[in-house]
Amino acid sequence: MTTPDPERPLSKAAIKALKDAVGAGNLLTEAADRWPYGGDNSRLHAPPQAVAFATDADQIQALVDACRSHWIPLVTRGLGSGTTGATVPDQGGVVLSMERMNRILEVDPDNRMMVVEPGVTNQAVQDAAAQHGFFWPPDPTSAAYCTVGGNLAYNSAGPRAVKYGTPRENTLGLTAVTGAGRLLRTGVYTTKGVVGYDLTRLLIGSEGTLGVITQATLRLTPLAEGKRTLQAVYDSMDAAAQAVSRIMAQPVVPCALEFMDGRAIEMIRDYSQANLPEAAGALLMIEVDGPLAGLDDAAQRVADAARGKGNLSVALAKSENEVKALWATRKALSPALRRVAPKKINEDVVVPVSRIPELIRGLESLGRRHDITIVCFGHAGNGNIHVNLLIDPDDARQMKAAATCLDQVFTLVLELRGSISGEHGVGLAKRDFVGRELGAEVLGLMEGIKATFDPAGILNPGKGVPPAPQ
Incomplete structure (x- = not known):
């Protein structure tokens, strides 16, 4: 694929091909209309040369063919919560918004399945x-407005992953259009199946670089009869991490x-009534959730495990109001962080649970070394820690220090046998660090897979993996 020029308008022939693919009413070319589709929640932004909407797989195949014929990058988008x-x-090109493919096509409670289009919200x-008495386990905090397609693109999970798994464990099959314009049907409609390579899991987490997902078969889980909520407070992060283990x-x-470190607690105390x-x-x-029979005993066993050296208190909610009061502490954190550092750097690293204490100690040391406040919270049950560097982007000195600090954060995570992203994905923000985790051999295999699925290189080019050396 030739290097695209995002500043150059699309040719008349290209625009005609795009309109023929999706219909004139499903294509935006005016600058003001295109602008909102150029960014996501990363605060990075680049306006596309056109925005297309699709309502079925046939339109997407035609759109891919048009982009391939005219060497136009194609970036698939949900609702931009990434x-x-x-x-x-x-790199310019066309943003394909999936917001109009938002139907639930089938609910099959007898087989615990649901078939959906990618634009439906979580x-x-x-x-x-x-x-029907079920739920789909992935539950990102943005569930009200993030799409299933976005969840699949990033393998985004949320708090319930500690028990119920990620989208990869809860998606049985997909249909997708490759960069060659071919429609694939992957996976099964059963809970077991071993025929062929597992292309379903390969597509999930690929950030739209291998194919455009047009349909997903989701595996549902029965809703628990009951739930118990506890809050445990510790005198140190090390004590809390030992309790997690x-x-x-x-x-x-x-x-x-879920956990919060001491700095997060200080912020909550300053900006709320907690x-x-x-x-x-x-x-x-x-x-803790499960059948009502034995649920109280199960919650007590977890409470007993939570107690130990450094534990200050363990509170078990006895009513819905008490549940809300306990969670209010956690919910106060995000507003507090936005007040203190509205343009903070937020990373979602993951380490083995037993290495959480080392990670936290290492992050505290990095914060002191670079004079940057680091606030940590996240999904402690699977070691997925949200590391927040509270910086001012208008301070050149601080931004330089933050870049060095972040580089060392990733080095620390990999030394602890972790990963640089648990569920936020790679995109542009972490692309240049991927080789440090995967190595040259794996990157070479990934380039080959990309070429097989997307021989013209039009699908979300430049995302997820660093560019190959020239």
Whole structure:
């Protein structure tokens, strides 16, 4: 593929081909109309040369063929809630918005399945499943407005992944259009199946670089009869991390195990009415679900595991109001962070649960070394830690220090046998660090896979993996 020029308008022939593919009413070419589709929640932005909407797989195949014929990059987009710039059209081209492919095509409670289009929101899926007594386990905090297609593109999971797994474990099959314009049907409509390579799991997490997902078969899980909510407070992050290891080593697996470090607690205390001990250095929010019979005993076993050296308190909610009061502490964190550092750097690294104490100690050391406040919270049950560097982008000195600090954060994570991204994806923001985790041999294989799925290189070019050396 020749190097695209995002500043150059598309040719009349290219625009005609795009209109023929999706219909004139499904193509935006005016600058003001295109602008909103150039960014995501990463704050990176680049306006596309056109925005296309599709309502079925046939239109998407025709659109891919048109882009391939005219050497136009094609970037697929949900509703733009991603944080790594994966849907930013930095090389120009066409943004394909999936917002009009938002139907739930089938709900099959007898087989615990649901078939959906990629533009449906996560919350719409949960609501439809709940009517039959089920849920789809992935539950990102942006569930109200993120799409299933986006969840699949990033393999975004949320708190419930600690017990129920990620989209890869809860998606049985896909249909997708490759960069060659071919329609693939991957996976099965059963909970077992071993015929052929697992292309479903390959497409999930590929950030639109291998194919455009047009349909997904989701595996549903029965709603639990009940849930118990606990809050455990510790005098240090190390004590909390040791408690996480104890909790995850006993037979009752929590459906959520979230944590906040001491700096996060200080912010909450400053910007909310949360009642927390002055000596609090870390906090765990824990949920246990399951059958009502034995649920209280299960919650007690988790509470017992949460107690230990450095534990200041363990509170078990006894009513819905108490549940809301405990979670209010966690929900106060994001607004507090936005007030203190509205343009913070937010990374979502992941390490083995047993290495969380080393990660936190290492991050504290990096913060002191570079004079940057680092606030940590996240999904402790699977070691997925959100590392927030509170910086001012208008301060050149601080931005330079932040770049060095972030580089060392990723080095620390890899030394602890972790990964540089748990669920936010790679996109543009982490692309240049991928080789450090995967190595040259794996990158070479990935380039070959990309070429097989997308021989012209039109699908979301430049995302997910660093450019090959020239």
